[in-house]
Amino acid sequence: MSPPVDRRMIELANVQRTFKRGDGTTVQAISDVSLTVPEGEFVCMIGTSGCGKSTLLSMVAGLLEPSDGSIVVDGREIDGPGRERGMVFQKDSVFPWMRVIDNVEYGLKCRGVPASERRAIARTYLQRVGLAHVETAWPRELSGGMLKRVAIATVFANGGKVLMLDEPFGALDYVTRHQLQDVLLDLWDETGGKAARRTILFVTHDVDEALSLADRILVFGTGRLVDDLRVDAPRPRDTDSLLQPDMVAIKHRLLGHLGLERPTGRAVARGTAA
Amino acid sequence: MTALTRHRDRWISLGVFLVLALIWQVLSVVYTAEAQPGEPMVAGWQVLFTHTLLSLSDYWPGGWGVPAVSEGAPRSYLAAVLSIVVHSADTIGRLAAGMALGGFAGLLLGLAMSWSRWTRRLVDLPIQFLRTLPLLAMVPLFQLWFGTDYMGEVMFVAYGIGVIVFAGTVNAVRNIPPIYLDNARALGASQTMLYRSVILPAIFPAMRSVILLSLGAGWGAVLGAEYLGAQSGLGYIIVYAQQFAFLDRMFLVALLFILYTSVSYWGISRLSARMLAWAPPAQRQ
Structure with missing residues (x-):
């Protein structure tokens, strides 16, 4: 879908990350990952638990430093967290001591945006995630799904060009998860169409979630990038889109990577066809 | 239902209180031993609120048109009440100033432990050293350094409180869920912003119990400090009374203490509960 003239938004070159365990042994969480993501692309990162995808995301967010290699975002090598990047965490990250609207304003406040202006921006995004009615509520009064909406509104309000989501909907029920996927896609689509889209890195365990959201799916296994798949199905995607032959083929291939299907017979034939 | 239960709880508390008072009265009738002639070991309420209360006017230094007993004036209830007010104000003033000073310093030093590697190195060793010093062993030293009238007591309380608040702060900061710090940093918070808008509010629930704990230590x-050399305050009255075996006066001052500590606990816990409106109810108890 994306023509090669697209601007590169994220460039990872030979990124590595090792951790020292308590007993002194070192663990290679990420070994030699290189990839480029053009502006506006919705990338899903999938892989078995412990494969290093969350580590990679934390490094792009600037919360972890790579042991080796470089990470360039929007043409600049990153050094710590930055306002051009936003992160939605797996766990609840909404500050319980601030009212909902103050949470959404937080990033803007950190940047010194005047109070009235940031309130207006925060209101806009709260409205877009469907939470205008709980503006002055305390986070403890909100459900898990609503808290995720607040977190999403917060990073979008902060205006980052790159948004990272680390298994954001993993702990939510089926219905809420699907509602939130729609909320996320709506926000991603923005008003300006494709040109205004933000670049999204979305870590997930859920194959169907990846298929319904992504332009591109990166598969990780034991610290390496093992596959890079395009998902060209038109948007908006519905239940039927997931049943299209090419989607089913990708799904088989993903399930194979995750070790849920043996790479033999029909699955492989379809996978290679895709 | 809950309102009704709370109402009943109050009646039960009041009942317990009255029973305790009654037991004391019975004890004063049954056990009539005297520490010295005219000074019962256990003074009944009829003595405490007449003779004993009146005797507190001995500690009235004079002024405001009410002459002091030491100047030859007769004892009076007015002088007694004024005496209680003045000496209580001295003690409470020292406590408040010491707690404010110690609490602030302890909090600041505790936060410095996590601010940077430099501040940590700077603070860690001296504080660990100060922490190991037994508090009461320091009283004479503090009084010689800062005087026995006001600053000595204030500094002593500040020192006792500061050490507790420091340890509490370090511990509370360590227990902040890292997700909040990561989130604030990812949203672009500076170090100052992080401390002001994330770390301080996040440690507040834990600090609340530290404050209540240090309030007890503060009264102690x-x-x-007053036992060992002050010329005013409730501690001074107790020590003075002890020298003449005035057990009833000591008991009356002890009752005042129960009143003051209860009120201060109640006040601080009410105030902090209000400031914790955001927290789940369990953290506000």
């Missing part, structure tokens, strides 16, 4: 410290 201010009394300890």
Whole structure:
């Protein structure tokens, strides 16, 4: 879908990350990952638990430093967290001591945006995630799904060009998860169409979630990038889109990577066809 | 239902209180031993609120048109009440100033432990050293350094409180869920912003119990300091009374203490509960 003239938004070159365990042994969480993501692309990162995808995301967010290699975002090598990047965490990250609207304003406040202006921006995004009615509520009064909406509104309000989501909907029920996927896609689509889209890195365990959201799916296994798949199905995607032959083929291939299907017979034939 | 239960709880508390008072009265009738002639070991309420209360006017230094007993004036209830007010104000003033000073310093030093590697190195060793010093062993030193009238007691309380608040702060900061710090940093918070808008509010629930704990230690410290050389305050009255075996006066002052500590606990816990409106109810108890 994306023509090669697209601007590169994220460039990872030979990124590595090792951790020292308590007993002194070192663990290679990420070994030699290189990839480029053009502006506006919705990338899903999938892989078995412990494969290093969350580590990679934390490094792009600037919360972890790579042991080796470089990470360039929007043409600049990153050094710590930055306002051009936003992160939605797996766990609840909404500050319980601030009212909902103050949470959404937080990033803007950190940047010194005047109070009235940031309130207006925060209101806009709260409205877009469907939470205008709980503006002055305390986070403890909100459900898990609503808290995720607040977190999403917060990073979008902060205006980052790159948004990272680390298994954001993993702990939510089926219905809420699907509602939130729609909320996320709506926000991603923005008003300006494709040109205004933000670049999204979305870590997930859920194959169907990846298929319904992504332009591109990166598969990780034991610290390496093992596959890079395009998902060209038109948007908006519905239940039927997931049943299209090419989607089913990708799904088989993903399930194979995750070790849920043996790479033999029909699955492989379809996978290679895709 | 809950309102009704709470109402009933109050009646039960009041009942317990009255029973305790009654037991004391019975004890004073049954056990009539005297420490010295005219000074019962257990003074009944009829003595405490007449003779004993009146005797507190001995500690009235004079002024405001009410002459002091030491100047030859007769004892009066007015002088007694004024005496209680003045000496209580001295003690409470020392306690408040010491707690404010110690609490602030302890909090600041505790936060410095996590601010940077430099501040940590700077603070860690001296504080660990100060922490190991037994509090009461320091009273004479503090009084010689800062005087016995006001600053000595204040500094002593500040020292006792500061050490507790420091340890509490370090511990509370360590227990902040890292997700909040990561989130704030990812949203672009500077170090100052992080401390002001994330770390301080996040440690507040834990600090609340530290404050209540240090309040108890504070009352202990201010009394300890007054026992050993102050010329005013409730601790001074107790020590003075002890020298003449005035057990009834000591008991009356002890009752005042129960009143003051209860009120201060109640006040601080009410105030902090209001500031914790955001927290789940369990953290506000």
